[in-house]
Amino acid sequence: MKTRFLSNLLLSFIWLAVTGTFSFINFVFGFILSFFLMWLISKEREENKYFYRGPKLIAFVFFFLYELIKANLQVAYDVVTPSFYMKPGIIQIPLTAKTDLEITLLANLITLTPGTLSLDVSDDREVLYVHAMYVHDREEFIADIKNGFERKLLEILR
Amino acid sequence: MKTIIFKTASAYLLPLLLLFSVFILLRGHYLPGGGFVGGLMAAIAFVIHSFANGIDKTKNIIKFHPGFLMPVGLLLALTAGSLPLAFGDTFMTGLWMKQSVPVIGSVGTALFFDTGVYLVVIGVTLTIIFTISEGL
Amino acid sequence: MLIAVISGFVFALVIPLIMGRLKSKSTLWAALLPLSIFVFFLSILPEIQDNGHVRISYQWVPSIGVNLDFYLDGLSMLFVLLISGIGTLVFIYTSAYLKGHHFLDRFYAYLSMFMASMLGLVLSDNIYTLFIFWELTSISSFFLIGFNNDSEASRKSALTALAITGIGGLFLLAAMVGLGHVTQLNQISAMSSLSEVIQGNNLYGWILLFLFLAAFTKSAQFPFHFWLPGAMKAPTPVSTYLHSATMVKAGIYLLARFTPVLGNHEWWNGPLIIVGAITMVYAAIHALFRLDLKGILAYSTISALGILVFLIGLGTSAALLAAAVFILVHALYKATLFLVTGIIDHETGTRDVSQLGGLNKVMLPVGIAALLAAISNAGIPPSFGFVGKDLIYAATLGMGDLAWPLTILAIITNVALLFAGFLAGIKPFLGKLPERFQHLHLPGPAMYAPPLILGILCILFGLAPFLLESSLIQPVVAGLTGTEPDFHLQLWHGFNLILLLSVITIGSGTALYFILKPSENLLSKVTAFEGISPESIVRLISSGFATFSSGWTRFFQNGYLRYYLITILSFISLMLAYRLFTGITLYVDTSTMTAVTFYEAVVLIIMAVAILFTVFSKSRLVAVASMGVVGYSFCLIFLFYSAPDLAMTQFSIDTLTVILFVLVLYNLPKYLKLSDTRDRVRDGLLSLAFGTLISILTLEVMNETVSKETSQYYAENAYILGKGKNVVNVILVDFRGFDTMVEITVLAIAAIGVFGLLKLHLRSTEKE
Amino acid sequence: MNDYLIMGLSTLGAVFILLAAVGVVRMPDLYLRISVTTKAATLGIGLLLLAAGIYFNEFGIYSRVMAIILFMLLTAPVGAHMIGRASYFTGVKLWSGSKLDDLKGKYHPKSHELSSDNDQKKDENK
């Protein structure tokens, strides 16, 4: 019930953002609208927790941007220069993340980082298969992910 | 398609896109958008959901056959168009409320008409895509 | 008079309903209808004699002058009496001939419908109603000829008859419309004063052509005559009524009717004389070799009709008089012979003249009737036929330079006709009665009385021609020639050339009767010539026509969609090209055009390449994806040129289309390379031509300055009146909201269609 | 000041997009192409949108820009994952220079179920 209300609230805010008109009436409208929409699509949706760890979130955003730019430069170099320095491969990464949201966020963040691409999650949610451009050492790569993205992400989500 | 990633993402995309579709619908009279594109967006939201979760689940969510939206939308548009006849005007004459409503702006038959369009487009798109996908 | 005509149609409608109910064994009462009509018209006879005509008019479709104008003059009266008189006898005869037949009611219905049409035809003064009744005679005769519809031959001859007379009828329509146009009148009786105007008009030739075609087909003139022998498949009453006495004379009536209007012109006389002469001789000779009684009679009828056309063609008052008399003469004796033939057929089951003989011994009254008719046919005094034949010779002899050739033709014809008459009227009754006919006996009076009455009339009118002279024949001739007639019908003119000719005719005819014995052998020799007969030629033409039809149809409708498209597109391209290059000075005005920027150029390049890639791609999905690229490029173009709504819509729809394709294509087999290079070059050239034409056209249209009144109005009023700022949207939901209404309906229909197309699988019991 | 920000952001964005474009042409296999393009392009578009936001400098525009970026962040990786995965079992080959392929043989050929059997784990268990 509480999460339902929170989602509703969140959607109302998104409505405000999308319409770009901040007024109480627009908020009420957005609230009613999202209430209706949530009712419409409610049956199958799992209830989820929403962000409550603000600071960590901000830190994570910066961490992510840093990773993004770093990797981008690395890739850019490889793309622009005539010869390839990359050592690509598909790597299996065991997952600590368990819920759908955790796994999805993690996978997406990995994908968004240049040079890596989450190909798929095993059906038992044990492992994530990642295609990476620079696999100099498998263990090191796995550790990077697990200590970097995954740990930080789970800190926020749990 | 059985992928957790897509499934999860679709669960979040659905409400977002629906919200967005209403937005597109309502502002159509002022800025690009309107019932048609809005309806398509809404339909696409459900289509994405159905790709991720299977059509049955999406149908469960919608609660009625999407084709039902077609007569509803048509009736809405037809009513909006015919209402002026009751006031002695010709078909499709715009009737407007004296005061404009916050958020939406002036409310008139044109808006109801566009909402009719919106519903029909959702109904049509979903009927078509669901029907095909079921045959796959 | 209207009642007289209409009653036949009403009777036709009512009779199938009541006849079943009445349960009466005899249907003799049906003859009361023609009889009362006959009596009715007979009662008007004095009035005609005095005033020349009676006229009645009822409005029907006055806005184009189609009215029921009836005009009864001598000519009409002659026909009216024939129609109703012989009609009465035929109705009586039928009640016995078809007694107990399952569909007798229908037969009477057709018959009375036919009679009514015939009456209408000869009474009509209105050019259109004339045609209407003319067509009705054709169609009712179609039903009558095809009455024995189980037999393939019968159906076939009904079709042939309808085809020939039907097309003639249409020519009649054309002729009538032409006349109406030239004279600006609808009443025939009013036209005779405009005779010169008509003949001076440049449509005169066409009108004549159309009219002749109508008359010749209906009256079985060479080379359209062959439907008539075929039509003998009909029951005998039909043959009697239609094919000797009445319907075939409709063409004669038509020619006679229009003689005062169109006649007296070499274009009129020449063709009629030639066609009439050919017909009478050709058919007469044909009649010599037939075995089938009805065949003999059919050919002799054709010949007689030829004589009539010939006489009308001669056009002199003597000839017209001869025609008037001969119409009656022929109707009487030929109807008799047909009825007799019917009795013979009915009783003996054969019409093969070589097998018949001695029937006098079992059916004397029939034999007498036949004999009387044969005498009249032969023109032996004191029959009415003798009077007629004399008049014919008188007419031909009066033709100046051409007198002798024409007379000789007439003699040949008459000799052969005499032979035919004897063969049909005398041969079956004289000689030895074959064994198998011994048990036969005389049919009921309903059957033998009609021919007997007619046979007696054949002689009666010969003995007492004055009975008809002033009452009937004089008004006819007066109407035809437009002058006061000064002649007297008489049997005996004294010893003169004409009498000599008659004697020659009778003598050689009789001789021929004893010399020439028709037989299968002879017939087959004659039929050897049929390869060049008009009938075979027409059959050849019609089978050629059928081949042509199927060739033409299959050539165009060959089943291959792309050939259809090629035809359509070639047609468009040719038409466009012709109009573009002949009607427009091509130039391009670049002054108003916008400059090309790099990014636009890139979009266009991508678009162009994507189009080509779509066309030449080897995989369906790649083609689809590439079509998507085309669509997305569109979207950008729309955006660059200030159409955000369009860009949005194009984009969403394009994506949806691609998705639909993707969902549909997944189980289709690979593209096959199905066309050869030649096809592709051909298609390529055609496509390029069409594309180029459209481009040129577009360029030219762009030169034109456009009034922007409408868009200006929208620009000014969209917000003020339509309360919206996105003008396009205001147009869509308000200014042109109706379009959108229909548009969403289209979508809904498409969705229902898709739903049905994919979900509806008919069970095997529901597949109709 | 804003102008320079706009120019800077748009330059950066355009460069990233160009990078993606070069990458998609140059990279030797599909997975690398996906790798290179998804993020570079997303980043590039994000920057360009930001530039637009600054240019119009209205709240409505900012929020819309943010909404677009959010949508892209949400959908781009999912799309990449989907097409990458689908390509893998339609048999799109890895570049010959690839080092390892842990996915090989993990998809059930019919049901497309993906197992987590870890060869390494097995090795360790031994």
Place this chain on the structure above:
Amino acid sequence: MEILLVIIIGLLYAAGIYMMLRRSLVKLIIGLILLGNGANLLIFLLGKIVKGEPPIIADTEKMLGEIYADPVPQALILTAIVISFGLQAFAIILIKRAYKVVKTDDLDEMNATDEDL
């Protein structure tokens, strides 16, 4: 620019027709779509194109300014696009059904209705 668009229009018509003349049902329908695109572009072009001035009335105004793109062709094309979408959707599904009952997408094997004389 207009000249280039004119060429593109011609190309679209030509390509559409060329595709329609192939033997594959899929190509036929792609051809129809290209042809429809060509017609839309034609409407657009003949309404006289204007750059960067969408027919949207500014917040502060009550009517469009001096220069604006003609909204009529845009509205017409929108209607035409949507309608063609309906038709196209149906036609595309027709491919599927045709494949199901005729077992091919080769148009040359779909001429029984004309043959049965």
Place this chain on the structure above:
Amino acid sequence: MSVYDYLYYVILPVLAGSTLLIFIRFIIGPTLSDRVVSLDLLLTTGIGIITIYSIHTDQPAFLDIAMIMALIAFLGTVAFSYYLEKREKNE
């Protein structure tokens, strides 16, 4: 150089050039997946062009199209993946 000129003469051409490059990948393929990826990227670049164009023409309304494109482009990719998977399954 004004910001308009800069965007017009530098950024737009760069983006247009990128589009061409991406389109080359679309043409050469070789697999359908490659084309899907480049199609997706084409759209993304298109969004970029639209964004710049909206600044250039001072029309924020164009950003909405960018928004819709962003959403729908995803659907295209999903559909193709769906297709690829289904086709593979059915073979």
Place this chain on the structure above:
Amino acid sequence: MSNPYIVLPVIFQLFVAVVLMFSWNRKNLQKLISVIGSLIALLISLLLLLKVNQEGIQAMQAGGWVAPFGITFVADTFSALLVLLTAIAGLAVSVFSVGSIRNARIKFGYFPILHLLIMGLSGAFLTGDIFNLYVWFEIIIISSFVLLTIGGEKAQIEGAIKYVTMNLLASVIFLTAIAILYGLTGSLNMADLSIQVAAVENRGLVNVTAILFLIGFGIKSAVFPLYFWLPASYHTPPPAISAIFGGLLTKVGVYALLRVFTLIFIPDEFLTWVISIMAMLTILTGGLGALIQNNMRKVFSYLIICHIGFMLAGLGIYSTIAIAGAVFYLVHDIMVKTNLFMVSGLIFKFKGTYSMRLLGGFYKEQPLLSLLMAIPLFSLVGIPPLSGFWGKLLLIKGAIASSNILMIAFIILGSFLTLFIIAKLWAAVFWKDGAELPRKKHIKYFEELKPLKKKAMIGSIAFLSVISLGIGFGAEWIMRLSMTIAENLMDPAPYIQAVLGI
């Protein structure tokens, strides 16, 4: 004379369709709604025609926007008459469908789409806006696609592909023509276009545009050499659908030709020459095609083409009387062709085949029904005074007046072929002894039907037959209407006045 109610025939059909869609799964309710709806629609159309007849041309500006800015609807005698005929045919087909359409198809939207098709036809007749006409054409096309394919049998699909392709091609050409017209004049309102087009200086361009319209509408009206879709498809769907197609679909093309080429483009000599040649070849092609067919419905299909040639001839001759002829023929043809396809359907219900070779003995077995069927058959031939005769008479009058002997020859040829073909059909189907045909299990034969269904099928045939007879014998009434229509078409000033007020 603005009259808000003239679109009522259109929106009422939409309303009926929507109500039918709401009763999606209730087939009996749908039948009831369809029949009652058609009846009311008939009444509305009748009132409209009476109104127009009394008070002259009625116009209505949708949305209240003054012409030429909004979408205008115009009811002149021509439009109103055609709307009435559509409603009559609609009622007949609706009732016939009650008897003959199987439940499977009803469950998939047969009735709503039938009504939407009728709505599209009525809209096309009433609209005064060229783009709106395009939109109505699309409604007609899509609903006919759906009706054509409903059930999705092999023949249906094969026919539909050709039908769809060529009709879409026609739409594209029509759209192209509209684009060019807009590029030339900046207007879409037909009355306004009449003035604007006359003012265009570059006549060459106007002539080219006219060609595009000719071809676009020509394809829809199935004239030579653009007709191929028709014989490929009309015989494939259930007879009720063939009936509404056969009666009305091509006619809307003819209507558009007549309207556009009298109001907007006044044909020059070349164009009338082209139209005349097309008319002659259409007559020839239709006639020849019908001559060699064995399938009864194909015979009728080709005869549609043949008779479209007659109507086109009226346009080719281009005189008041000839156009009146075309209009009269149109009126007659709508009633008769609709009826004939129903007749063939009824025969099929008895015998289980359309093949003339196999059929036979119908006259013997069903004498009264045969007589009933003879009415449309011989009306088609134009045996005077049945309805087919009058239009032809006017056409020949028109041709004579312009000394167009060749045209007369072709009209005669066409009439002759029709006569011969129908006589042949009569001989084959009704006269000939029928062979014993095997019973097919997928057909529900006539005798197995419920009495109501039997009555529905025969009743609708009888209804249209009576109307045909009325047209024939009461020709004066239709004749006056046709003349009025032709005069209005040839002098569009009142039309323009009614729409634009000038």
